[in-house]
Each structure stands twice: as structure tokens, then as C-alpha cells.
Amino acid sequence: MIPYGKQFIDEADSEAVIQALKSDWLTTGPKVAEFEQNFASYVGAKYAVAVSSGTAALHLACLAGGLAKGDELITSPMTFAASANCAFYCGAKPVFADIHKENGLIDENLIEEKINSKTRIIIPVHYAGLPCNLEKIKEIADKHNLTVVEDACHALGAEYKNTKIGDCAYSDMAVFSFHPVKHITTGEGGMVTTNSERLYEKLLALRSHGITKDRNKLLNKEEGPWFYEMQELGFNYRITDIQCALGISQLAKVDEFIEKRREIARKYDEAFSGINKIEIIKEMANRKNAYHLYVIKLKDNEDRLKLFNHLKKNGISCQVHYIPVHWHPYYQNLGYKKQQCPNAGLFYQRIISLPIYPGLKNEEQEKIISSIKNFYAG
Numbered sequence: 518m519i520p521y522g523k524q525f526i527d528e529a530d531s532e533a534v535i536q537a538l539k540s541d542w543l544t545t546g547p548k549v550a551e552f553e554q555n556f557a558s559y560v561g562a563k564y565a566v567a568v569s570s571g572t573a574a575l576h577l578a579c580l581a582g583g584l585a586k587g588d589e590l591i592t593s594p595m596t597f598a599a600s601a602n603c604a605f606y607c608g609a610k611p612v613f614a615d616i617h618k619e620n621g622l623i624d625e626n627l628i629e630e631k632i633n634s635k636t637r638i639i640i641p642v643h644y645a646g647l648p649c650n651l652e653k654i655k656e657i658a659d660k661h662n663l664t665v666v667e668d669a670c671h672a673l674g675a676e677y678k679n680t681k682i683g684d685c686a687y688s689d690m691a692v693f694s695f696h697p698v699k700h701i702t703t704g705e706g707g708m709v710t711t712n713s714e715r716l717y718e719k720l721l722a723l724r725s726h727g728i729t730k731d732r733n734k735l736l737n738k739e740e741g742p743w744f745y746e747m748q749e750l751g752f753n754y755r756i757t758d759i760q761c762a763l764g765i766s767q768l769a770k771v772d773e774f775i776e777k778r779r780e781i782a783r784k785y786d787e788a789f790s791g792i793n794k795i796e797i798i799k800e801m802a803n804r805k806n807a808y809h810l811y812v813i814k815l816k817d818n819e820d821r822l823k824l825f826n827h828l829k830k831n832g833i834s835c836q837v838h839y840i841p842v843h844w845h846p847y848y849q850n851l852g853y854k855k856q857q858c859p860n861a862g863l864f865y866q867r868i869i870s871l872p873i874y875p876g877l878k879n880e881e882q883e884k885i886i887s888s889i890k891n892f893y894a895g
């Protein structure tokens with residue numbers, strides 16, 4: 518079965534992990550700091566904080582951004598549940614602004630009407646790897662004094678107006694995931710990038726129980742050298758040195774990974790340009806897609822299940838990204854209405870994510886393309 522996504526692990530990756538296992542450190546050691554520095558420098562941010570998952574990164578970014586009980590956060594319904602769930606973790610409420618029906622990105626023109634006195638944070642999601650309209654989102658956030666946290670879990674290596682996603686040129690923080698289907702993997706893992714020293718310090722503290730050992734920050738300086746203080750309520754969201762050793766090795770290949778993904782996407786684009794039952798999601802001027810996903814939109818909703826099963830029968834495993842977050846029973850039970858974001862509902866009914874990952878072979882992609890062509894020819 519050809520999967521829709523898959524990690525790419527080579528000898529250098531395995532060797533890096535073995536070396537970490539043989540070192541004095543398993544959890545937070547020199548590899549964590551090295552991974553953070555390499556990552557910050559790759560995306561062009563001042564600071565990076567590595568954590569145990571993209572979900573942990575979202576949670577900490579919301580806390581660092583001051584999201585608290587009774588507040589609201591605005592995000593897209595066309596995303597993985599974690600982009601919105603992080604509001605609940607902080608006692609806040611996620612509010613959904615509908616998407617552009619062409620590409621699944623949050624519609625920046627629908628954000629402002631969702632803002633009220635409780636709104637604190639906007640989380641634009643760079644769906645599938647295509648950057649949102651960050652300039653407009655930042656303009657809205659600045660006008661209303663809101664924090665912007667980019668959910669960049671799909672967008673490592675993506676670019677907006679010639680700057681890399683993650684450099685936080687238009688946001689306060691950006692969040693990444695290193696789950697195996699993402700651009701690079703650490704097994705599980707995540708990262709928050711920021712240019713703010715204040716947010717950086719806050720994220721570091723929250724990652725590890727809110728504890729500081731830094732003598733300059735201790736409130737009680739009279740105790741001995743063993744002393745540490747828990748100054749706020751934090752978590753154990755630490756990532757291990759073993760994972761970061763893998764992350765460093767993976768990051769060294771990220772440009773190759775993205776080039777390969779873009780090459781696969783170009784081939785799909787070309788192959789489907791002649792099938793009028795399929796719409797492709799177009800890359801836009803000034804926005805480089807990192808193609809975490811390759812999503813096609815079918816003209817006829819009824820084709821989706823048939824095509825999905827046809828591909829499965831041919832040994833090709835696809836996925837649908839995403840069921841709109843507010844459609845999930847947890848959200849429905851809280852009173853969210855399916856109809857509240859009509860574009861997300863319509864988009865969902867038409868989409869399929871096709872296999873895209875660096876190890877996808879030419880002949881495998883040919884098979885996927887010909888299976889789809891056969892489906893529409895038959």
C-alpha cells in the first residue's frame with residue numbers, strides 16, 4: 518500500500534540517534550540547544566524552543582501569549598483539532614472564522630467580525646503548506662492589540678513574501694510539529710519560534726514545570742547552590758536529546774525534502790490540468806507552498822468516496838484533511854453548529870489528500886496518476 522505520507526530516515530539519522538544514546542545525555546542536553554539554534558537559524562527567527570509535540574507547542578504559545586479563562590481565540594475550522602483545542606487547555610474558547618473555498622486557508626476578511634473584548638489570540642493555519650495572508654492578519658491583530666500565533670505545522674520551508682515561515686515577521690510566535698508525516702521528524706516533537714525575548718523566557722519556563730535554576734531569576738537568593746524555584750505552573754513538555762539528535766540530522770536535509778515535495782506537486786498539477794472534474798489548489802504570488810499535503814478538490818462531491826475506494830483497491834492510501842474541527846462530537850456537544858462555517862463544510866466534502874513524501878518513487882506517482890485518470894475515463 519502506498520501511504521499518503523511517510524518519514525524519510527537514512528543512515529546519518531540512525532547514526533545520530535545511536536551517538537545520542539551513547540552520550541551522557543538522554544533528555545535535555547546539548548542536542549536540544551543545538552537543534553533549537555539550527556532551527557531558529559533555518560527559519561530566520563531569534564529564538565526557538567523545542568518541545569514534546571506540536572500540540573504542546575500550541576498550548577505553550579497560547580499560555581505565553583496570555584490566553585486565560587474566559588478569553589477567546591480565533592482560528593480556522595480547516596485544520597487538525599489541536600489548533601483549536603489549545604484554547605480549551607487554557608480555559609478559553611476557540612472561535613472559527615470560515616475559510617477561502619479555493620484553498621482552505623482562513624479567510625482574513627472574516628476575522629475582524631469575530632473579534633470582541635474577549636479575543637486575545639489569532640491562530641492562522643498554513644493549511645497543507647500554503648501560507649495565509651499574514652500581512653492582512655497582522656494588520657488586524659495590531660489594530661485590536663491581539664497576539665498572532667502561526668500554526669506552521671504544515672509549513673516548514675514555506676515562504677511568504679520572500680521570508681521563511683517561522684521567522685515571525687508577521688506574528689508573535691510560530692508553531693511546528695515533527696510528527697513522522699511532517700517535513701522533518703523527531704518521532705514526536707514540536708517547536709515554537711519567536712523574536713521576543715520575553716516570550717522565549719516564558720516558553721522555556723513553561724516547558725519544564727515553571728521551574729527556574731537561574732540564580733539571577735531566583736526570588737530567594739539566600740539558599741545554597743542546589744536551590745531552584747517553581748515560580749509558575751508549567752508542564753513537562755520537554756523533548757529528549759535522542760529526538761533532537763534525529764531532528765538535527767533531519768533538518769540538514771529539509772531543503773531537499775521540500776524540493777522533492779514541490780517536484781511531486783508539480784507533476785500532479787500537470788497531470789490533473791486536463792481533468793475538468795479535478796480542481797487543484799494553486800500556489801499564489803509571493804507564497805511558496807511547502808506541500809505538507811497535496812490536496813485535490815473534486816467538482817462532484819459524490820465522486821469522493823468512489824475515488825477514495827478506487828485508489829484503495831489499487832493499493833493507494835489517501836486521506837481527507839480535514840473534517841472541520843467544529844463538526845467533531847466534542848464541539849457539537851458544546852453547541853458549535855455545523856453550518857456556522859459553510860465554506861469549510863463544502864470544502865471538506867470535495868477534498869482528498871494524495872500521497873506526497875520525499876521517498877515516493879516516480880513509478881508510484883505514475884501509478885497514482887494513472888489510477889485517477891482511469892477512474893475518470895471509466
Ligand SMILES: Cc1ncc(COP(=O)(O)O)c(C=O)c1O
Pocket residue numbers: 570571572573596597599600642668670671693694695696705706707
Ligand atoms: C495543523 C496542525 N496543527 C497542530 C498539529 C499537532 O501536532 P502534533 O501531532 O505534533 O501534536 C498538527 C499535527 O498533525 C497539525 O497538522
